[in-house]
Amino acid sequence: MNSSQLLGLTTFAYLFSAIIYVGLFVFRAKKSGTFATLLAAAALLLNTAGIGLRWYESHQMGIGYAPLSNMYESLVFFAWAIAAVYLGMEYKYKNRTLGAFSMPFAALAMILAGLKNPDIQPLMPALQSNWLIAHVITCFIGYAAFALASGFGIMYLLKDRKGISESSLLASLPETRTIEEIIHKTLVFGFLWLTAGIITGAVWANSAWGTYWSWDPKETWSLITWFIYAATLHARFTRGWGGRRIAWLAIFGFASVMFTYYGVNFLLAGLHSYGGG
């Protein structure tokens, strides 16, 4: 079995676990909760093994490199980060309804990866740097947190409506206050990693080109995203924004993350072109 088959299996495992989590929420089948968690954890293990195997395969081909270098590999790692951050949060908050709004992102990332070419390509000279590893890992942990925050934003908007009856589906969601707290915690976590991602990118750019910041579209969009989240955190910390506004900002911020990650590669030209392949 090769890594792309293993990662193909991972896609199904994430999809299955996402369906179970959504099922838990829709049918309030609390008893299958442990099963959902085990499945998500197994999918994460498969994903880890897939990344590890791909790493090993690249060494077998004599071009060994950490598999974090193109769109396919970054999507695979994105899925990994989403599942890992989510399972951490499930453990921390002891709440599985969060899974219905998290694991679909992991499945989606793997499905998108499935549309990409999984061939192992050697690294071009600009990518041959240990900063690549630090940069991709930090960025995608941040992106994963922002993906979850936007999922919880949707959760908040669903819950925050008048006249939700006791028997309604939505009654099983956590209280709006709790969701809001979780959104905030997730944003803060993502912001720290996004900052680290921008900084490692800048250090890498400086070691490759002698300029830590060159206002290339990808850099600029990462900064725009950073501004959006910085503004969101300030609005909450000091102006007491909460509830629907923060939920919307979490969704809006993630749209900016996605544009930085995906949109820039296809719509705008720049130094970061190798992310597109």
Add this chain to the structure above:
Amino acid sequence: MEKTTNPVWRFFASVKLALFTLFILATTSIIGTLIPQGKPPEFYIEAFGPRIAHFLQILDVPQMYGSWWFIALLLLFCNNLIICTIDRLPGVWRVVVQDNLDTPVDRLEKMPQRQVLMADGDTSSLGEAASAIMHKNGWKADGKDKADGRLLFAQKAPWSRLGVYAVHLSILIIFAGAIIGVLNGYKAFVMIPEGASTEEVFPFGTKKAIPLGFSLRCDEFTVSYYDNGMPKEYRSVLTVNDQAAGKTITRPIVVNDPLDYKGITFYQSSYEPMQGFKISITRKADGKQQGFQIPFAKKTPWEGTGVEFGIINRQIRSRMGDVEQMKVWFFDGQGDPSVFWLANNGNATIARPTGIYEITGRQMFATGLQVAKDPGVWTVYLGCVLMLLGLYVAFFLSHRRVWVYISRAEAPGRCRIMVCGVSSKNRLAFEKEFAGLTGAFAEHPSFNQPKEQQA
């Protein structure tokens, strides 16, 4: 100290202004990602028409991130950070250093976390027992005698309140580093053919060369390829010759591994194939060897041997024009000339009427070096480290304070023990930590007695 009510000051210190500036910075930054930056004026006329192009030029959109209005926005942002910090820091600083044993007892009664116990004993012995419990739970307490009892206080991470200001300061440090780099540094470029030297480099946007103060030679440039034809490595061997310092340094550079000398850094950036070849010929009979640098399609004699040779054709590998193999014409004055293909960097042995010759050949290149002098870069990195530390402290650490007030109760020989606490953030985590402490009190024999009804 009362906060000033000066409206101008209040405006610049406000978070509203910060939110506004962040919003404007984010939205205007988009412009430069949609409209290509730094192109010649004709580009914009062609792309947008003369009228819009003129308008874009007036607003400096083609170089918007260095335009007066974008710099002004960044200055407004810095100004906001500075004023906001001056405005708030003194108050926060007082909280960090204040003597919490002076906190009035009636304020303690209103703390968000509070629990009251009753116990037998006097204030000093119970105080010692309480202090020991706190210490065991990670709270190092100070004590002070009050009018009707004893107050103990302990805190964790009071300095964590400064985290957010460290982040603000880090942004200013990064800007300072950027300014140092702009004022005292430069970005330049230089193309050096193999075997040639340069003592100056050419900054972007100006024609005036900058002297390096030493000489830099390109000894060799090589490109290597993966099996699938992708470039694997661009490598230049550079020699710095600093006569003033009496130093010569030779070092290879590749992309991501530049050469740094006297604060000037040389990055492998590009290359150009040259119209020339390096040929080396060895005559096996007597081991006589000679190296040549020859242009394309020109017959060259090897003096004193009667040998003539040249490169009469070549096969190009990539768009860059690098040669995969070259066709060598070789003649030693007898018989027919030898004509054969020689791989770039390869060698060939040919038998001729005058003996056996070994020939190696390679295409010549010029290496393109990005040159940067940026004395501000370490300041920028310092700012980055401070920003990450500051964010961590600001987000994940909180200033937690607990007080234990032991006061004499009305019943003789009884004391009332109030444990209370407050956290600057992460209320839920603090509730647990506080419950751990009060739990330890409840289990301790000195305090394990029915508690008073809470107010």
